[in-house]
Amino acid sequence: MLEVQNLSMRFGGLLAVDQVSLDVQEHEIVSIIGPNGAGKTTVFNCMSGFYKPTGGKILFEGNEVQGKPDFRISRLGMVRTFQHVRLFNRMTVVENLLVAQHRHLNTNLISGLLKTPGYRERERKSLDRASYWLDRVGLLDLANRDAGNLAYGQQRRLEIARCMVTEPKLLMLDEPAAGLNPAETRDLNLLIVSLKEDYNVSVVLIEHDMSLVMDISDRINVINQGRPLASGTPDEIRHNDDVIKAYLGEA
């Protein structure tokens, strides 16, 4: 469903991403790993429309999306999270989820001002979806807290829930386990697998936690210094000499 072909991104004299290709099939979890500064997040930023790639193509369900504005890409069904959690801190937890659904809502001013039945129905539906996902990630009791006051692990889960209420086809998670304790990482592991199994979402994952990556990935792409180093199943990557030298380290 997603195909990245020979993606390049140049910042002035720095070639941050050089000829990276990867593809994601439906119902698949694909990870991108590599040392710090390898260009993983840059690849993400190109895919989600934050950067305009200087070379290469990005095809989502057969359509070229490279260089499209970010909000359009996300409306196509490719939604991302951020390396550093980006919530709407001074809004409540449930409001965070409502904001995310506004592309589904008819934002027509008049129907909202008059509270037409159709408008109420849509509001109710988005509230239902919000409460479903809050329950799913275990935040239902905290629905009316300010998002900024949640614990870090809860913020991470809220960010994922916020993506899921937009009903994406492809979820891009940028280091979702960063800063989580082992128990929280295990929960996250289960959650991501369940997104794939139960909600039919494909996942692209950037992550440093190798146990998580090896556990849940169907395939793994390794990037080193902006260039693709290897790709394959977790087993193949684990035994690839180049990857061991550049990233995993000798055991």
Added chain:
Amino acid sequence: MAAHNLKHALFCAIITLIIAYPILGFNLVASGTNIILEGATTQTVISVLLAAVVVFLFQLFRDNIMALLGKAPALNPLANRQPMEQSRRLKLESTILTLIIIGALIWPFFVSRGSVDLATLVLIYIMLALGLNVVVGLAGLLDLGYVAFYAVGAYTFALLSQYYGVSFWFALPIGALLAATFGLVLGFPVLRLRGDYLAIVTLGFGEIIRILLNNMTSLTGGPNGIGGIPDPTLFGMEFGRRVKEEGNTSFHETFGIAYSSEHKIIFLYLIALVLAVITALVIRRLMRMPVGRAWEALREDEIAARSLGLSRTSVKLSAFTIGAFFAGFAGTVFASKQGFISPESFVFLESAIVLAIVVLGGMGSQLGVILAAIAVTILPELAREFSEYRMLIFGAAMVLMMVWRPQGLMPMRRIHIELEKQE
């Protein structure tokens, strides 16, 4: 006391002397064609020195004083009570609001003409501040040229009535819509700007409008302004002693009561009241709608908002447009109230005052903004005797507020949403 504090206090005292002595100490006196510089009287010198000593002592013991100030809120017996349940609170709030509005409807018939006139001005400021609250408080876009939209509304009515004899009721929507259009037009170039840069561009826009009005003499009369702006009519009834326009009747004759110039003032007040209530209700509704949440999301984190499919363009433009719309409303009422407008009514200070109202009231909070509008408009009137020191007192009050309650009089409270568990 730390040596650091002593040094700092000395420095502040010297600065006080340097600033205060030339300003208060020297007088320019005209004698014939010349101007003579006169030195200060002993009394002034003593007060300047005294002021420096006060500043010195305050800075020296600042930590202690601030600690004492910090304790002051604890004296408030209401500070620590449990928040009321949402449903009960809403009921109480709506009852109180209804009572206030009924009171505001009856009140003008029992007070002096001057008070009603002042109250009309307060209501105009409430409209302005509620509109700016959308732009600054909710969408987080610092707009320093808000007065431009106010001017557009006022001049629309003035010009339409002068050239085409358009009445208040026709001009009201036109003025508001034209102001909204200006908001939209300003919105486009500033889409990519945030914070300081946005503030500078909007400041420039405000000045451009004022200077345009000042210099397009053939159209706007330039600094002479436009006079003879008609009063609003009530279903074709005029409030003047004699009917000015053919086909209209006069209010006092229709109802067979004696003519009183107060009728007009009260009628204007009631119009302003109704419009202010409409403004408050519409914006309150917008805040609870998707567009309102989108404004806040953009304020909180633009990148995250975009990553969720919100278009920066439409969210920002809607905030600018709606804010400007209500400024246009206020401008039309203002033109009608004054009967005469000139570019002098739309200087930067007006923008600053409206912004101050929004900040003092508590960004995003409607009730807070309304209270602050009342305070900021009425206090200077009460302190008429000190009119020379008005801005000084105003500034001091702002500094104290920001030290004490940086979140504003009544910070915005989030709406509690009841959720049902979904299976």
